Amino acid sequence: MNASKMKLAGIVLALNTLVAWGKDTAKAVVDPAQQVEMEQLLGKYEAALNSGNVPAVLQVYTTDPVVMTAEHPAAVGAAAVEGFYTATFKAIGLNLKFKVAEVKTLGSEWAMLRSTSSGIMKINANGAEIPSSFQELFVLHKEGGKWKFARYFFSSTLPAAK
Numbered sequence: 598m599n600a601s602k603m604k605l606a607g608i609v610l611a612l613n614t615l616v617a618w619g620k621d622t623a624k625a626v627v628d629p630a631q632q633v634e635m636e637q638l639l640g641k642y643e644a645a646l647n648s649g650n651v652p653a654v655l656q657v658y659t660t661d662p663v664v665m666t667a668e669h670p671a672a673v674g675a676a677a678v679e680g681f682y683t684a685t686f687k688a689i690g691l692n693l694k695f696k697v698a699e700v701k702t703l704g705s706e707w708a709m710l711r712s713t714s715s716g717i718m719k720i721n722a723n724g725a726e727i728p729s730s731f732q733e734l735f736v737l738h739k740e741g742g743k744w745k746f747a748r749y750f751f752s753s754t755l756p757a758a759k
Contacts, residue, residue, distance in 0.1 A: 627708070632700050635710050635737060635744050642746070643695045643714075649686040655679055659738050659745040667752040690719035693729065708737040708744065713754070730754045 638657055645653035655675065664672040664681055672681040693716035702708045711734050718729040736748035 627700050627702050631702065631708070631744070635700055635708060636697055638737070638744055638746070639695055639697065639710060639712060639735070643693065646691050647693060649690060651679060651682045651686065654682050657746050658749075659740045659747045662746060663748045665748075665750040688721055690721060691729070692717045692719075693731070695733075706739045707747075710735040710737060728755070 642654065642657045645657065655678065658675070658678060660675060662672075662675060662678045664678050669681075672678045693714040695712050695714045697710065697712050699711040700708065711732075713730070713732050715728070715730040717726050719726050730753065731751050732754050733749065733751040735746050737744045738747040739745075
């Protein structure tokens with residue numbers, strides 16, 4: 598087989614694989630009980646975040662979490678994530694309401710949850726309250742038979758202050 602036929606065969610194989618994967622993914626339905634569990638986990642996170650409760654926040658994470666924001670290096674590991682939330686709650690108070698936008702299972706042990714949140718951020722240094730709006734992506738992993746947040750990324754959806 599010459600090089601151009603091998604290249605064409607490779608492209609056809611790749612396309613067939615993508616089409617087959619797409620069909621399997623489209624058929625994948627999140628088990629309603631698992632979706633409820635994931636949404637309840639987000640609710641626990643919301644309550645912990647809004648109360649500034651670092652230990653409660655850490656309870657929703659796996660033992661090896663990663664938190665990423667748009668403007669800071671990733672907080673990798675439980676100690677770094679704890680430090681991230683401790684510093685956050687020292688600087689600001691939050692009153693956010695989360696809304697689930699999408700839940701997908703990625704096998705039996707992994708899932709992702711995409712959400713939005715909006716509300717008020719209070720600057721602790723001066724008491725100013727400002728509107729806040731975020732988009733979030735959580736990667737969940739089953740740990741001890743329960744869904745937990747393994748990876749978390751969020752960014753503001755509001756224009757940057759000038």
